[in-house]
Amino acid sequence: MLELHRLRTDKDAIATALAKRGWGSDRLVILDEIITIDDQRKALQTENDAYLAERNSLSKEIGQLFKSGKQEEAAAAKAKVETLKTKISETEAKLSESQSQLEAKLLDVPNAPHSSVPNGQSDEDNEVAKPWREDLPDLGAEALPHWELATKYNILDMKLGVKITGAGFPVFRGKGSRLQRALINFFLDEASAAGYEEIVPPLLVNESSARATGQLPDKDGQMYYVERDDLYLIPTAEVPVTNIYRDVIVKETDFPIKLTGYTQCFRREAGSYGADVKGLNRVHQFDKVEIVQFQHPDKSYETLDAMVAHVEGLLDKLELPYRILRLCGGDLSATSALTYDLEVYSAGQKRWLEVSSVSNFETYQANRLKLRFKDKDGKKRLAHTLNGSALALARIIAALLENNQTADGIKIPEVLQKYTGFAMID
RNA sequence: GGAGGAAUGGCAGAGCUGGUUUAAUGCACUAGUCUUGAAAACUAGCGUGCGGCAACGUACCGGGGGUUCGAAUCCCUCUUCCUCCGCCA
Secondary structure: OHHHHHHHOOOHHHHHHOOOOOOOHHHHHHHHHHHHHHHHHHHHHHHHHHHHHHHHHHHHHHHHHHHHHOOOHHHHHHHHHHHHHHHHHHHHHHHHHHHHHHHHHHOOOOOOOOOOOOOOOOHHHHHEOOOOOOOOOOOOOOOOHHHHHHHHHEEEEEEHHHHOOOOOOEEOOOOHHHHHHHHHHHHHHHHHHOOOOOOOOOOOOOOOHHHHHOOOOHHHOOOOEEHHHOOEEEEOOHHHHHOOOOOOEEEEHHHOOOEEEEEEEOOOOOOOOOOOOOOOOOOOEEEEEEEEEEEEEHHHHHHHHHHHHHHHHHHHHOOEEEEEEEOOOOOOOOOOOOOEEEEEOOOOOOEEEEEEEEEEEOHHHHHHHEEEEEEOOOOEEEEEEEEEEEEEEEHHHHHHHHHHHHEEEEEHHHHHHHHHHOOOOO
């Protein structure tokens, strides 16, 4: 949620920023509507507070009158309070109505994109912030996509997943499973070495948590929901890990707070079709190591760069060709102010696969989380939150299989060999 | 799943036979005095949201609802924790 105060004082700048998301004047009227509702809300509260103050002081008087035995005067005062109570319930009803209107409207406003976010409608307008530094690998016409390699070496079985659960639930086996576990350990070790505290969080979260990180209400349909217990399966470790700091006021000196967590992730994602969703390209359950940081507002963009650099380091060590995209306004998620996507080139499918998304949410997420810090003057301010995948496994495996295929089998990158215990899938 | 007990400000902990509680007190924390420095002692400050330039007002004692002129305090309900029983990797 955008901060109301910022919206009131900096409306024009926010409107300009929202235009990058394709918001025209027809949609931007919501900003003025919000301010009008907020004005009403303030007036109602002032009115209601006055009634409450009067009731409180009358009630005290009544107490005194009873003590001194003045029953009749007490009865008269009671009658006065009685009429006040009707007014109070009226204004309170209006007040809560305008509060919920305000909140509903605020939830409809996405984050204001950062000044560097390019204009654009869709993923086709994303800007290549950093192209791959060399030529892309060309394995020729013989190169197989990962789903065929998986079958050839019996390391991944999508059909078995259909039998056990349904489409989009991969079953890894043998060296495929070992590779999966190796990648998780490699990513976690790298994150620890970079100063992130490792977290093992719950995989199911309650409604408050899903709301605080912004999955609810807008992405309701993307999460699996356990109705009987009113819990949601997490779509990313971001949700439980970030919620560690819900309703927390930290010290300024605590920054940066760096957390990492490996979890399985569950996404319903009403699928697309064809090659986009084939094999591991898009699945309902996948593994991901997430990195999360909470940072002082003055330093969050340095931190964003550092997080991107961390992910780049992982890809370099895995010897995978990648490029970095700066998402345009139309492709930016509602909560993000600036997002870099890292895409890996997968030589079997001859296409780029998104393996990481690193974002700065500025105060948008912290506002719902109520994650604050006390600054030097003792004033409470919202922190900036950032997160990124480091990395999502399924597509990394897809790219590793495709790019490293040889006539003798699939080569394991050197850095992973101490984790897998083998150098070749054959 | 069954029975009983509990939930108060960063922590500990009063209040809980309803009315100067605008929540005592201690610890921790912050600033100052003293000191060569530290400790101790002393002085002051020290929860959060909303409204207000401010004074101040208002709300919050696990969540929600109710009774009452008035609720931390009484009632209902939900959640969580503790003790005991049952089941269980």
